Amino acid sequence: MAEETVVNRVQRRRAATVEEILEAAWVLAAQDGLAGLSLRHLAGRLQMRPQSLAWYFPSKNSLYDALYARGHEDFRRRLAEAGPLDVPSAARSFAAFCVENPPRYQLMTQRTVPGFVPSDSAAALARETFGAWRRALQRAGVNDRAHVDVLTALVKGLVDQQITVDPTGDRYLRHLEFVIDMFTRAVASHPPIGAA
Amino acid sequence: MAEETVVNRVQRRRAATVEEILEAAWVLAAQDGLAGLSLRHLAGRLQMRPQSLAWYFPSKNSLYDALYARGHEDFRRRLAEAGPLDVPSAARSFAAFCVENPPRYQLMTQRTVPGFVPSDSAAALARETFGAWRRALQRAGVNDRAHVDVLTALVKGLVDQQITVDPTGDRYLRHLEFVIDMFTRAVASHPPIGAA
DNA sequence: GTCTATATCCAGATAGAC
DNA sequence: GTCTATCTGGATATAGAC
Incomplete structure (x- = not known):
């Protein structure tokens, strides 16, 4: 029908306009802070006019929520498109995804925007994405959740220091391979406390 | 003289009033976000009245700056009072310091307050504190800066995930000993990329 | 040191015309 | 969908009484 x-x-x-808005929002967040x-x-x-923008996002929170959801969708798509990964390439993918858009990393993995709480649907999306990350690591041989948590935290630590202390260099991320290797060896010989 | x-x-x-203000500021930051x-x-x-508070801190930035400086002073004092440390207790001290006051951790180690840049004197204080941290690790046998950077980032990763994902539990920090052990063994056998 | 009073500026949110 | 108009509130600043 017509x-x-x-x-x-x-x-x-409408979708195209929303896309433009989100794109510009990441740029502004990078400039002015998330x-x-x-x-x-x-x-x-x-x-x-601000009131026209409000037609798409009636509140600041709704904008953050869309950015949050989009970030998780993007990482999930990235993982899916990469196909089966080993531990080093999974860790590298995660690290690269984080540093290529620091405000996105911050929004997705920290709680630094006062008052922002993801909506139920966005939170569900985030859980699905974490599930995909866990399954990717599982296929790479990282079988229990404790190991997943440790690897996630270690890479996040390098990323966070990289972004904060040396945003234009590689002072921390250049140790990524070292850390991956350390993790792989440790997991092979000594299970973490709290492992299944 | 009288x-x-x-x-x-x-x-x-005046110092006592400033103390009260800073104390209350940490509490508020924990409630409303840094x-x-x-x-x-x-x-x-x-x-x-807000105008009276302004007599002590004429701008929001000056308050953040005082909190930032105080945080670094506190960690430095903590290190000094602990005396000589081995690697595990140094890592535990750092982690404990971070999680006991998440907004302080956030202010000191991240850039999440839009527009806040530490003053020259506060930045100098932060460098001194990092110097103390580095010397403490040096006495514990961690001799090059690359190793210091790696250990700092690893502990920070656990802390950050702990605070963000599981603020009342121990889902990530319970792996601290495992990570310390992994780090110690790796450093003993394989120097990190970029090491001196 | 603390207060009243006020003024500017910027932010987010809402009502309603077209 | 976009706009004008308006409301509320926070941050910052200044003048000046007590």
Whole structure:
């Protein structure tokens, strides 16, 4: 029906605009800090009035929620597209994903935006993504959750220091291979406390 | 001289008030998020008008700066009082210090408060504290900076995940001994990339 | 040192015209 | 979908009484 087609066209247009908004939001977050995001600045950057932006995202929280959800979708897609991974390439994928967009990393893995709590649906998405990460590591031979938690934390520590202390260099991430190797050997010989 | 005594008394009184303010600020930061600190809320909690609080801290940035400096002083004192440490107890000290006051950890080791940049004097203090941390590890046998960086990042990763994902439990920090052990063995046999 | 009073600026949120 | 208009509130600043 013609009616259906018009609706689809409208939806596509809307989706494209949302896409533009999210893209600009990451850029602004990188400039002004994630918690410093301003809907006014964002609107200005997109050549619209703040009240027009509100038509797409009626609150700051709804924008953060969309960014949060999108981040988890992106990492999940990244994992899926990479196909089967071994431990080193899984760790490298995670680290690369984090440092390529620091505010996204911050939003997804920390709680630094005052008042922001992911919606139920976004939180469910995050759990699915963590499940995918866990299964990827499982296929790579990391079988219990304690090991997954340890590897995740170790890579996160390098990433976080890299972003905070040396955002343009490689002072911390250059030790990634060393840490991966250390982890692999340790897991092979000594199970972590609390392992299944 | 009597004059001198009055001055000292005034200074002590002022220092005590500053102490109260900082103490209340940590509490508020824990409640509302570090970046969500409000000078008005803080003043209200201390039974004073915002303009009176401004007599001690004329801007939000000056408050953050004092908190930042105080955090680094506290960790340095903690290290000094602990005396000579081995690697496990140094790592445990760092981890314990971080989780006992998450906003302090966040302010000291991350960049999540939009617009906050430590003053020169506070930054100098932070460097001194890092120097003390490095010397403490050196006395414990961790001799090159690359190893210090790796250990710091590994512990930070556990701490950060602990605070973010499981703030009331021990899901990540229970692996601290495992990680320390992994680090110690790895350093003994395989120097990190970029080591001196 | 603490207060009242006030003023500017910027932010987010909402109502409603077109 | 986009806009004008308006409301509320926080941050910052200044002048000046007590």
